[in-house]
Amino acid sequence: xxxxxxxxxxIEDEAPIRRFLRASLSVEGFDVLESTTAKEGLRAxxxxxxxxxxxxxxxxxxxGLDIIRQVREWSALPIIVISARGEETSKIAALxxxxxxxxxxxxxxxxxxxxxxxxxxHGAQRAGFEAAPARVTLGEIVIDLALRTVTKEGxxxxxxKIEFDLLxxxxxxxxxxxxxxxxxxxxxxxxxxxxxxxxRVFMANLRKKLEADPARPQWLITEQGVGYRLKESAPx
Ligand code: CA
Numbered sequence: 001x002x003x004x005x006x007x008x009x010x011i012e013d014e015a016p017i018r019r020f021l022r023a024s025l026s027v028e029g030f031d032v033l034e035s036t037t038a039k040e041g042l043r044a045x046x047x048x049x050x051x052x053x054x055x056x057x058x059x060x061x062x063x064g065l066d067i068i069r070q071v072r073e074w075s076a077l078p079i080i081v082i083s084a085r086g087e088e089t090s091k092i093a094a095l096x097x098x099x100x101x102x103x104x105x106x107x108x109x110x111x112x113x114x115x116x117x118x119x120x121x122h123g124a125q126r127a128g129f130e131a132a133p134a135r136v137t138l139g140e141i142v143i144d145l146a147l148r149t150v151t152k153e154g155x156x157x158x159x160x161k162i163e164f165d166l167l168x169x170x171x172x173x174x175x176x177x178x179x180x181x182x183x184x185x186x187x188x189x190x191x192x193x194x195x196x197x198x199x200r201v202f203m204a205n206l207r208k209k210l211e212a213d214p215a216r217p218q219w220l221i222t223e224q225g226v227g228y229r230l231k232e233s234a235p236x
Contacts, residue, residue: 004031005029005030005031006030006031006050006051006052006120007030007031007032007033007048007049007050007051008025008030008031008032008033008050008051008052008053008054008116009033009035009041009044009045009048009050009052009053009054010022010025010032010033010034010035010053010054011035011036011037011038011040011041011044011053011054011055011056011059011064011067012034012035012036012054012055012056012082013036013037013056013058013059013060014056017056017082017105018034018036021054021082021112022034024109024112024113025113025116028113030116033048033050036060037059037060037061037062038059038061038062038063038064038066038067039061039062041053041055041059041067042067042070042071045071045075045077050077051077051078051120051123051124052077052078052079052080052116052119052120052123053071053077053078053079053080054080054082054116055067055068055079055080055081055082055099056081056082056083057081057083057085057090057094058083058084058085064081064083064094065093065094065097067079068081068094068097068098068099069097069098071098072097072098076123077123078100078119078120078122078123079098079099079100079119080099080100080101080102080103080115080116080119081094081099081101081102081103082103082105082107083102083103083104083105084104084105085104086104088224088225088226091104091177091223091225091226092179092180092181092226092227095177095178095179095182095226095227096179096181096182100119100122100176101115101118101119101176101177102177102226103115118175118176118232121175122175122176134146136171136174136230137233138219138230138231138232138233139218139219139233140152140153141157141210141219143167143168143171145168145171145172148164148168150164150167150210152210157209157210158209159206159209160205162187162188162202163202163205163206163209165186165187166183166187166199166202166203166206167206167210167230169182169183169186169187170183170220170228170229170230171230173230174230174232175229175230175231175232176229177223177226177227177228177229178227178228178229179226179227180196180199180226180227181193181227182227183199183227183228184196184198184199187199199228203220203222203228206220207220218231219231
């Protein structure tokens, strides 16, 4: 960690929400820089090098999706979308464009801060070393991406190739929502992006093998209609 507090750029045209974000984030020790338009926001990102961006989609001069696409051409900077658009299609579009996460307005301070912490941790990891961590630990479950093994309470769990690839795709993005489309593309290939039932079937298998109660998954979390998220273990 550097000594100066992490800078968060907020791109949001609604003043009450900007005030809410500034108040919530300042208390936690973040520096906050507010932008009210896409143009201002992009300038802030390129000139100030923030650690995280909170981005509204409905901006007066552009759609927030355009900002995500532009930034993703040159930066892996964490971006969390904050939007009143709650429909699944909007979430999917934002995540597919390269957003790290999505919060639907209204949202609580607790959720905002938790998601911000996860995004900042990923940003720091990406900045520190290019490759994803070789090992992801979820409570008693250890996923070794380099050795392609999974253990639960020290015992090896036998997974098929597809099951492992699916788990690995989530593990490389631990804490983040991965859309059905991204999973299909990564595990089955670009021709399979419409076949979301593949993911459902294999996710059910993974839950049976890894979760204590597959009907109430603790780690392999469904983001309804959007995709899946591998829940991160509490740090420490
Ligand atoms: Ca707006």
